[in-house]
Amino acid sequence: MNEEFRTHLAEALQMPGAQLTESTPLAENWDSLAIMTTISLLDRHYSVVVSPTELENCTTVGELLQLAERDRSKSSD
């Protein structure tokens, strides 16, 4: 995970950056504002705009990174 992305995502989820790993659950603070912030973070750091509905269904940080990776490889096909 990109370090800058980790820091900003932790801010969006209102938790300390050092604690955020791929297994961190998204349940807490995973509201519409956090989802919009994450969409722009993924766009900035991974150059992909993911679907908010799919993002909303992610339950861990790892899942949202997988979603970004999947859409990125799709767009470069």
Place this chain on the structure above:
Amino acid sequence: MAIKAVLQDIRSYVPATKLTNEDLANEFKDWDVEKIYSKTGIAVRGIAGPEECASDLGVAAAEKLFTSGVVRREAIDYLLFCTQTPDYLLPTTACLIHRRLGLAANCGAVDINQGCSGYVYGLSIAKGVIESGIARNVLLITGDTYSKYINARDRSVRTIFGDGATATWISAEEHDHDCIGPFVLGTDGSGANQLIVRAGGMRQRVSDETAVEKQDPSRNIRSDNNLFMNGGEVFAFTLRAVPDLVLQTLTKAGLTLDGIDFFVFHQANRYMLEQLRTKIKIPTTRFCINMESYGNTVSSTIPMALEIAMVEGQINRGNVVMLVGFGVGYSWGSSIIRL
């Protein structure tokens, strides 16, 4: 030299009744006003009164233009009214406004139904009728009262939208270059369901059934008679569509970002605009953010922001300004104007 359409002047009108973040906090006790303000950048919204319609707001804006003396009402020979909240299903609201303003009998009057891209569309039509010799003085009015569609218990849209209207005078002048244009316009109707009032048209008439209120997972309450916005989807759409739109417009005009003195995007909310500005790499000094005291007034945000930028001297005669509208439809449009 040829006949060219020129944007001459703008006036706007915001209804007297205001909805502040404090008002909203008093209604929704569990709500963090600071968080919403920091994301939306909106502090106050104008709200039309119970008897106040889009035509009333539009007439007030146009009367300001006539009172200022920049143009006489007798000179107007084409009236365009952009709204998504008409007074009646029929007749055309522009005909009612034509009467109220006392415009000439041989003046065309027509409504266009478009939202956040509506001002750019209005300018494209004004340019068309002027440069084809159909009209010489176009009055383009934008006006909406989205508040009348909004459920009082739907925070997701009450925080964002405000009511308001603007009036722009566009006229024919001899020039050797375009003063409005080029245009890039686009449409993606697959986004129709993401920002919609489902009931009230012919597809789904208003009934007891459409008036049934339901609560969504974010605890917002609305019925099919109300405005629905999927904020996340609309946001993702703008991140995908708008940077390309800006690039295409620059290419069509043979300009680079540095060739534009000022950018006026649809003032959707501050958060969205900041993300778009960063992505497109526009310097903050040349990028307009001005919706704090009005909210998102749909097709009126661009002309309102433009009027303020002109009055405050952020832009002056001779400047090159890019206008970018995007939203409900999905619909988008961009143009370059030389003031």
